Amino acid sequence: MRQHLLEMLMNNEGEFVSGQQISDKLNCSRTAIxxxxxxxxxxxYVIEAVPRKGYRIQSAPDRVTAAEINARLKTEVLGKTIVYEESVKSTQEIAQRLSQSGANEGTLVVADEQTGGRGRLGRQWQSPKGTGVWMSLILRPDIPLQKAPQLTLLAAVGITKAISKVTGLRPEIKWPNDILVNGKKAVGILTELQAESDRVHAVIIGPGINVNVGRDDFNDELKDIATSLKIESGKEIKRADLISAILKEMEELYHDYLNNGFALVKLLWESYANSIGRRIRVRTLNQQIEGIAKGITDDGILLLEDDEGNIHPIYSADIEIPGT
Amino acid sequence: MRQHLLEMLMNNEGEFVSGQQISDKLNCSRTAIxxxxxxxxxxxYVIEAVPRKGYRIQSAPDRVTAAEINARLKTEVLGKTIVYEESVKSTQEIAQRLSQSGANEGTLVVADEQTGGRGRLGRQWQSPKGTGVWMSLILRPDIPLQKAPQLTLLAAVGITKAISKVTGLRPEIKWPNDILVNGKKAVGILTELQAESDRVHAVIIGPGINVNVGRDDFNDELKDIATSLKIESGKEIKRADLISAILKEMEELYHDYLNNGFALVKLLWESYANSIGRRIRVRTLNQQIEGIAKGITDDGILLLEDDEGNIHPIYSADIEIPGT
Structure with a gap:
């Protein structure tokens, strides 16, 4: 009931909604309202109440509850089920469990805080309360295993576009799945998979986005390499706005991807990537190579041309751009 | 203690082991023995006891307990941890859970019976009590996601070799992961994956092998297409012998695979495959194509050449050989 009331007020932002309208639509008394x-x-929430006019929402707190996200949602599938928790160890863990017990495609897990957030390759991810987007989205594409990494790239493109629209910033993608603003990391994406050898059961996309983190909130190790959207844009961003924009951008890309394949995502990814055509240093578990990043393959593999002209397919690595 | 006693007797099959030897080695009394x-x-177990000579094992029951498998194990890593259950819903489910909580590479889950055995693509797998090998093996290779299907092919080769050695039969592999004996299915392999988009956490290989299933034990639907090793070879097979042989063959292949790549497995797979160079019919979710199976790629994808000479990469499908 409170969620529906909130949605009515949000959907009429700036306009008064009369007590009578609310009472009719939600079938409840004026006292209950x-x-x-x-x-x-x-x-x-700051809500104006004027006799004979009704209620008008003046400002909403920066919350990522299901009601807040729902009120802004413009998607058909992504985010249609939202599981919100105030504090969790890791949204990814919850999404993994939900997925195994058959959760629908598009199910979104969001938390205000993660106490044990995980990044790529088993690394930690700082997820302090109230300042970031810590979420995990379940997709169930009918694609072969080999193509699953394409969805990480799709997510990176969708998030980059959404950040750009909501903040006016111009983020860049660092292969495979970091998003940088002015050269510093603002977003990491952990993508996990449940699959058979010839069928994907679920792809679980878990971005961690530093939204309203302050400069002093980063520890010494992160200070020089991490940033937030607030630091770079100079303004607070409503996280629910960003989440809703991300789901919208991702849904459009995902729809095109399922119908027409990887071409559009690949094109957009390369246009946002900071490395293509540039000299990069690639560090894998076993070796370090320098060369020119030539592009990505249809399977999302990075192609590196070394100084002898040999092409190396890079499946998993950390990359640096020397001199930056 | 009983497990160690059993191992001593098994390792000296055909020879007497004196009570004194056992007592010294296991540090226990003659009465306890x-x-x-x-x-x-x-x-x-049928155990002969002769005064002043000791104990000799004459025959062992067909069991798949940890002790029975351990007593025959000739591997370094695979099967070094064995979880045996008399009856489970699905060994694959147990292995998934163990893997998520950090089980070691090589951990093996075996059951005498599965009440909800699963096959590829969500299909059921009949796993009646005491007649088959229902098991799941956890591997943790450091490979990119795209290469994970290679391990299904590795498993198929290892199991084919082991069946051949233990029974004298000549099984064939039907892409991607069925093993046929005299044209009927004796083995299915469900391979599942836990992964990030650029790192495999675990590959869980779950073969279901009809070992001592009788012809009348198959239901009407399966009667014409399924078989067992006993039906085809005319003799009962000790399941623990087969499991131990499978782990041995797979460990050798896996070791070579990690050190030298996919080449050997590919070569062996193609030598055992029933379809390469032959006309096959391929049914995917969306289409049906006929053509000649040309071989597999380095990623384990089947290449089909249709009548117009076009090559189709087949990621996931059921195949038939027309006229067989």
Missing amino acids: WKHIEELRKEG | WKHIEELRKEG
């Missing part, structure tokens, strides 16, 4: 309005105010 | 011998007899 008043009580819910009071509750919303306690949660941080 | 006698009690354990009695227990083993109750489990179905």
Whole structure:
């Protein structure tokens, strides 16, 4: 009930909604409405109440609850089921479990805080309370295993586009799945897979986005290499706006991907990538190579041309751009 | 203690082991030994006891307990941890859970019966009590995701070689992961994956092998297409012998694979495959194509040449050989 009330007010942002309208639509008494309005105010919503005009939302707190995201959602599938938790160890772990017990495609797990957030290759990911987008999205594409890494690239493109639209910033993608703003990391994406050898059961896409993290909130190790959207844009961003924009961009790309294949994502990815055509240093578990990043293959593998002109397919590595 | 006693007797099959030897090695009394011998007899072991000579094992029941497999194990890594259950829903499910909580590479889950055995593509797999090898093996190779299907082919080759050695039969592999004996299916392999988009956490290989299933034990649907090693070879096979042989063959192939890549497995796979160079019919979710199976790629993808000379990469499908 409170969620529906909130959605009505949000969908009419700037306009008054009369008590009568609300009462008719939600089938409840004016007194009940008043009580819910009071509750919303306690949660941080600033709501104007004017006799004979009704209610108008003036500002909403920066929350990532299902109600807040739902009120902004413009998608058909992605985010249609939202599981919100205030504090979890890792949204990825929850999504893994939900996926194994058959959760629908598009199910989204969001948390205000992660106490044991994970990044790529078993690394930690700092996820302090109230300042970032810590989420995991379940997709169930009917694709062969070999093509699954394409969805990491799709996610990177979708998030880059959404950040660009919501903040005006111009993020770049660093292969395979970091998003940088002004050369520093603002987003990491952990993509995990549940699969048979010839069928993907689920791809679980887990971006961690530093949204309103302050410069002093990063520890010494991260200070020089990490940033947030607030630091770079100079303004606070409503996380629910960003999440809704990400789901919208990803849904459009995903729809095109399922119908027409990887071509569009590949094109967009290369246009956002900071490495293509540039000299990079690649560090894998066993070796270090320098050369020119030539592009990515249809399977999402990075192609590196070394100084002898040999092409190396790079499946998994950390890359650096020397001199930056 | 009983397991060690059993291993001593098994390792000296055909020879007497004196009570004194056992007592010294296992550091226990002659009376304790006698009690354990009695227990083993109750489990179905036939053990000869001759005064002043000692104990000799004459025949062992067809069991797949950790002790029975351990006593025959000739591997370094595969099967070094064995989880045996009399009856489970699915060994694959147990292995998935163990893998997620960090089980070592080589961990093997075996059951005497599965009540909800699963095959490829969500299909059921009949796993009646005491007649088959229902097992799941956890591998943790450091390979990119795209190469994971190679391990299904590796498993198929290892199992084919082991069946051949233990039974004298000449099985054939039907792409991607069925093993046929005299044209009927005796083995299916479900391979599942836990992975990031650029790192494999675990490959869980789950063969289901019809070993001592009788002809009348198959239901009407399976009767014409399925068979067992006993039906085809005319003799009962000790399942623990087969499991031990499979682990041995797979370990050798896996070791070579990690050191030298896919070449040997590919060569052997093609030598055992029933389809290469032959006309086949391929049914995928969306289409049906006929043509000549040309071989497999380095990623384990089947290449089909249609009548117009076009090459189709087949990632996931069911194949038939028309006229067989």
